[in-house]
Amino acid sequence: MSEALPLYAQVKDHILGNIRSGAWAPGRRVPSENELVESFRISRMTANRALRELTAEGFLARVPGVGTFVREAPALSSLVELRDIAGEIAQRGHRYSARLIAKASTDCNPALAEEFEDRTLTRLHHLVMVHEENGVPVQLEDRYVNPLVVPDFLERDFTTTTPTAVLLAATPVNELEHTVEACLPTAEQQRLLGITPLEPCLALHRRSWSQGRVATVVTLTYPASRYALYSRHRTTARGALSQ
Known part of the structure; x- marks a missing residue:
């Protein structure tokens, strides 16, 4: 990941890289906010922003109380x-x-x-x-x-x-x-x-x-x-x- 990018953008790039490479298939659960906080040593706010923006952009689907998943193509x-x-x-x-x-x-x-x-x-x-x-x-x-x-x-x-x-x-x-x-x-x-x-x-x-x-x-x-x-x-x- 590029250190020049803001932290939330680095997390987004990491998730998108896994999706685009096929490593994370549609329907796969992605790391939770807590797991991202621990892995990247970032704040919960930063992790939430990365997941929130990827959801708004159509790459992820968030199911309350269940988790966040790679979204299937329509x-x-x-x-x-x-x-x-x-x-x-x-x-x-x-x-x-x-x-x-x-x-x-x-x-x-x-x-x-x-x-x-x-x-x-x-x-x-x-x-x-x-x-x-x-x-x-x-x-x-x-x-x-x-x-x-x-x-x-x-x-x-x-x-x-x-x-x-x-x-x-x-x-x-x-x-x-x-x-x-x-x-x-x-x-x-x-x-x-x-x-x-x-x-x-x-x-x-x-x-x-x-x-x-x-x-x-x-x-x-x-x-x-x-x-x-x-x-x-x-x-x-x-x-x-x-x-």
Whole structure:
């Protein structure tokens, strides 16, 4: 370590060196404040600053009463393709689980009728679920489904399958529209996702069309520390999407 660096920066460099070299893998517990104080002969304030800054920078995750751990890279979800989250999680070799929060028929208000591009709609299927990876909530799904497209949607057992899998099996998807916004979670989202008020989130708002009708409108909320959205396409030489 460079003696020219402040002590807290020297501790940060030591921890980052172990992470970047692979010596400390994601999920590994890092030395506690007490252990850093003893090893580097520094103050507790200095050790706390090093751990606090590395946590804020996304390298560590601190679990109160348990310890500080090397943070795993956030999981990736496609921003373009319509993919089943259970399959994505299984593909990573992780365990998928879900909690059903609400499932009911609901009135179609004017704003929803506009989203579904059908002012004659009076009722919609509504579903709220939390999807989990290794027991950790990674996605809050708030979905409306057009009953003219999938009449029996609410009859399905969502403890054994996902809404996306049900919709893909029931009707072809011809067109997708995606809008992504950064947001802070509401109190209800904090409770369902197990996050703090200042945890930034990504909200993916998706509309799906099937045979000329809007089949479903869904908002998928991801804690930004646990999930990332990505896309990759072929383009022309000037950067336009290839057909």
